Amino acid sequence: MDARPSDQANRDADAALLARYAAGDAAAARLLATRLTPRLFAHAFRVLGDDAAAQDVAQDAMLRLWKIAPEWRAGEAQVSTWAYRVVANLCTDLLRKRQTVALDAVDEPIDPGPRPEAMMQDAARRDALQAALDTLPERQRQAVVLRHLEGLSNGEIAQILSVGVEAVESLTARGKRGLSVALSGQQAALGFEDDR
Amino acid sequence: MTDKDTNTPSLEALFETARATPPEMPEGLLAKVVADAERQMPAAAKRRPMSRLRRWFETLGGGAGVGGLITATCVGFWIGVAPPDGLLAFGDALAGTAADDTIEIATTQVYDNGWISGLEEVFEND
Numbered sequence: 001m002d003a004r005p006s007d008q009a010n011r012d013a014d015a016a017l018l019a020r021y022a023a024g025d026a027a028a029a030r031l032l033a034t035r036l037t038p039r040l041f042a043h044a045f046r047v048l049g050d051d052a053a054a055q056d057v058a059q060d061a062m063l064r065l066w067k068i069a070p071e072w073r074a075g076e077a078q079v080s081t082w083a084y085r086v087v088a089n090l091c092t093d094l095l096r097k098r099q100t101v102a103l104d105a106v107d108e109p110i111d112p113g114p115r116p117e118a119m120m121q122d123a124a125r126r127d128a129l130q131a132a133l134d135t136l137p138e139r140q141r142q143a144v145v146l147r148h149l150e151g152l153s154n155g156e157i158a159q160i161l162s163v164g165v166e167a168v169e170s171l172t173a174r175g176k177r178g179l180s181v182a183l184s185g186q187q188a189a190l191g192f193e194d195d196r
Numbered sequence: 197m198t199d200k201d202t203n204t205p206s207l208e209a210l211f212e213t214a215r216a217t218p219p220e221m222p223e224g225l226l227a228k229v230v231a232d233a234e235r236q237m238p239a240a241a242k243r244r245p246m247s248r249l250r251r252w253f254e255t256l257g258g259g260a261g262v263g264g265l266i267t268a269t270c271v272g273f274w275i276g277v278a279p280p281d282g283l284l285a286f287g288d289a290l291a292g293t294a295a296d297d298t299i300e301i302a303t304t305q306v307y308d309n310g311w312i313s314g315l316e317e318v319f320e321n322d
Contacts, residue, residue, distance in 0.1 A: 041225065
């Protein structure tokens with residue numbers, strides 16, 4: 001396994017880059033954007049299940065980071081945690097707006113038809129997981145995405161979602177049970193062999 | 197890998213696949229984020245390219261350094277135009293081009309002017 005910089009080193013690097021940006025270093029901004037934007041987009045996409053909305057959320061979150069840079073005080077918070085929190089809140093707002101849309105205004109889902117035989121197994125599994133995530137309540141979905149897909153600790157997730165660590169553990173446990181229910185009966189379709 | 201009781205694909209296997217194949221960032225998103233950064237960069241912190249004259253000025257120590265150079269230049273010019281009494285003869289003495297009897301006179305004059313002390317003793321000991 002390749003050696004990766006420690007989490008602390010990454011956090012220090014993000015804070016240092018943000019400070020350099022605030023002092024006028026455009027190169028620092030490009031580097032920090034490269035480090036954070038893919039992760040924020042992935043988080044938003046997995047929570048929203050919508051590519052265009054995820055782009056807007058990721059861009060909006062980074063814009064807020066640029067605006068707050070001159071006031072950022074190192075050591076008080078992690079840059080990535082702050083950015084994830086902005087994405088989580090923006091996603092929450094969008095999902096709540098979707099829920100207020102009248103049911104009769106929602107278009108009937110388009111039948112995708114039979115899956116092409118050439119579909120990659122990984123893509124099929126990824127799509128199945130995303131579809132299952134879409135069935136979860138918003139907070140459970142956020143917790144599962146941040147914990148099991150973004151790889152964040154329960155402590156960081158607690159800061160992002162503004163809840164306690166115990167609440168994070170409860171959300172992820174319930175979320176995983178919900179995913180299992182949504183995915184039941186799909187083992188063959190996703191290429192998993194029957195162990196029985 | 198399955199959960200035998202529920203015939204459900206293993207969540208961990210699906211998580212692993214999803215982690216290994218994160219959503220691809222759309223083309224152009226990074227460029228938009230960087231453009232936003234440049235627009236939002238604090239105006240006071242934007243670096244201005246330095247002219248050659250300014251770089252020379254900063255190398256010499258800024259205002260204080262250049263001011264000191266100007267002062268030293270003026271003093272040196274003034275000394276050359278109107279040297280204190282005995283300074284020229286003292287210079288000859290140091291260079292070894294003056295007659296012996298002028299040495300004491302020159303050093304005394306320079307000493308009395310407060311420029312150098314103790315050198316009279318040095319010459320007497322030679």
